[in-house]
Amino acid sequence: MRIVPLLLLICAWQAAASFGVLPKTLLPSFFDVAAQLGAHVRSGEIFGHTAASFARAGAGCGIAVAAGVALGLIMARMRAVERAMEPILLMIYPVPKPAMIPLFMIWLGIGDFSKVAVIALACLLPVVVATFNGARSVDDMLIWSARARGTSEARLLWRVVLPSALPQIAAGVRTAIAIAIIVLVSSEFISAEKGLGYLIFSYGGVGADDAMLAIVIWLAALGYFLDRGYLAGLRRVMRWHAFAH
Amino acid sequence: MASCLDLRAVVMRYGAGPGAVNALESIDLAVEDHEFVTIVGPSGCGKSTLLYLVGGFLRPTAGSLQLRGKEIAGPGPDRGIVFQRYSLFPWLTVRGNIGYGLDEQGMAKAERDRIVDEYVQLVHLEGFEERYPRELSGGMQQRVALAQTLACEPDILLMDEPFGALDAQTRRILQDEVRRIWRRDTKTVLFVTHDVEEAVALGTRIVVMSARPGRIKEMFVRGFDVGDGEEFEADPAFAELKLRIWRSVKEEVEAARA
Numbered sequence: 001m002r003i004v005p006l007l008l009l010i011c012a013w014q015a016a017a018s019f020g021v022l023p024k025t026l027l028p029s030f031f032d033v034a035a036q037l038g039a040h041v042r043s044g045e046i047f048g049h050t051a052a053s054f055a056r057a058g059a060g061c062g063i064a065v066a067a068g069v070a071l072g073l074i075m076a077r078m079r080a081v082e083r084a085m086e087p088i089l090l091m092i093y094p095v096p097k098p099a100m101i102p103l104f105m106i107w108l109g110i111g112d113f114s115k116v117a118v119i120a121l122a123c124l125l126p127v128v129v130a131t132f133n134g135a136r137s138v139d140d141m142l143i144w145s146a147r148a149r150g151t152s153e154a155r156l157l158w159r160v161v162l163p164s165a166l167p168q169i170a171a172g173v174r175t176a177i178a179i180a181i182i183v184l185v186s187s188e189f190i191s192a193e194k195g196l197g198y199l200i201f202s203y204g205g206v207g208a209d210d211a212m213l214a215i216v217i218w219l220a221a222l223g224y225f226l227d228r229g230y231l232a233g234l235r236r237v238m239r240w241h242a243f244a245h
Numbered sequence: 246m247a248s249c250l251d252l253r254a255v256v257m258r259y260g261a262g263p264g265a266v267n268a269l270e271s272i273d274l275a276v277e278d279h280e281f282v283t284i285v286g287p288s289g290c291g292k293s294t295l296l297y298l299v300g301g302f303l304r305p306t307a308g309s310l311q312l313r314g315k316e317i318a319g320p321g322p323d324r325g326i327v328f329q330r331y332s333l334f335p336w337l338t339v340r341g342n343i344g345y346g347l348d349e350q351g352m353a354k355a356e357r358d359r360i361v362d363e364y365v366q367l368v369h370l371e372g373f374e375e376r377y378p379r380e381l382s383g384g385m386q387q388r389v390a391l392a393q394t395l396a397c398e399p400d401i402l403l404m405d406e407p408f409g410a411l412d413a414q415t416r417r418i419l420q421d422e423v424r425r426i427w428r429r430d431t432k433t434v435l436f437v438t439h440d441v442e443e444a445v446a447l448g449t450r451i452v453v454m455s456a457r458p459g460r461i462k463e464m465f466v467r468g469f470d471v472g473d474g475e476e477f478e479a480d481p482a483f484a485e486l487k488l489r490i491w492r493s494v495k496e497e498v499e500a501a502r503a
Contacts, residue, residue: 150349159349
């Protein structure tokens with residue numbers, strides 16, 4: 001049943017294209033786009049680009065999660081670090097990260113480093129904020145309970161604060177995964193030789209709108225299944241937590 | 246010999262200046278080994294604060310709190326505490342929660358598992374070892390909390406309205422269990438409640454606290470024994486003591502309202 005609205009949308013799209021509501025140059029037909037996607041999959045060409053893209057997104061997101069959890073925990077436990085980092089993070093948050101790509105290229109070269117760095121920066125903020133909030137809202141009773149059962153002040157972070165914050169961290173990582181895919185495509189618009197963003201940009205540049213849309217849809221589908229897979233994995237690994245949905 | 250627990254002239258004030266709240270005022274209380282002391286009083290009288298001071302989670306404004314002759318400086322496994330709710334670690338199973346304190350002592354897994362199994366049996370949770378707290382009823386969660394606390398073998402057991410959030414039937418059954426465990430191990434217990442019946446059914450000594458600022462108003466020694474069954478309820482001495490204590494508490498509840 002959940003798929004019905006999506007199918008209706010596709011029908012409307014195809015109808016609009018078939019009956020010439022919009023000229024083909026503005027809206028390629030769904031069938032043409034689907035045929036392009038099929039051709040890309042059959043030739044196997046798309047898989048190499050997909051692998052290159054997801055390696056960049058994965059590396060950037062991975063770095064962001066490791067650094068973000070560490071920074072968020074430290075900020076939550078140490079006032080001085082919180083005060084020092086808060087203005088920096090709040091200023092970076094609204095900056096459109098793709099706008100910083102040229103700067104990163106000057107610093108890190110035009111290869112993968114600059115792309116991974118910009119993805120990592122974009123993913124860092126939701127992870128830091130989620131970890132910080134999660135670590136700050138740990139129930140006092142749990143801290144007291146652990147202290148009364150022999151946990152030292154130093155071990156609290158590992159034994160109580162981090163596990164308590166995990167549900168919020170997991171939600172922050174979910175946001176980071178979506179952001180990684182968004183920023184990935186922008187980062188591949190410039191100076192990439194491989195990757196889904198590169199394909200989208202190349203096809204768009206030569207007016208091959210049906211092929212371009214085929215890649216966009218491929219990316220959207222991958223993003224969707226990645227999110228579903230992530231949530232399903234979380235439910236298995238964090239069976240102790242009652243997820244909202 | 247020194248008392249198990251010795252409180253002298255304990256004062257607790259929250260905040261400073263004109264907005265300060267006097268939670269406790271000159272509390273003197275000695276608890277002997279194997280005693281089961283219940284503290285009953287109107288809500289807001291500072292009875293939980295008193296327990297948190299003994300737990301070492303709060304520092305008194307003035308006065309001294311000693312456990313076996315040593316000043317209490319912070320929380321420690323020599324004082325086990327059961328809170329009213331939410332004190333289990335949600336990410337640990339029943340087994341993980343009961344074994345938590347043993348794990349923190351660095352006990353090897355095989356030894357820990359053996360002790361955990363013992364406590365699982367003691368609180369009748371066989372078959373639930375691998376469940377998580379959210380998969381348990383409130384009553385079962387409190388059984389786990391009790392086992393978790395007992396497994397650390399504390400010198401004194403502190404209980405902060407542990408059954409206050411449970412339905413009446415579950416509460417009765419858990420009261421019987423606590424009394425059974427106390428008789429078996431002759432643990433020393435300091436138990437806070439607002440329920441007079443619970444205070445009399447469990448405590449060998451019942452402390453009534455005044456409305457805020459909390460002071461010890463009266464103490465009652467329960468002169469008769471309460472067995473493992475329900476017979477004590479038919480005992481006129483039980484009804485009479487309950488009534489005397491309720492009248493004492495009621496004055497304070499009314500004072501708190503006025």
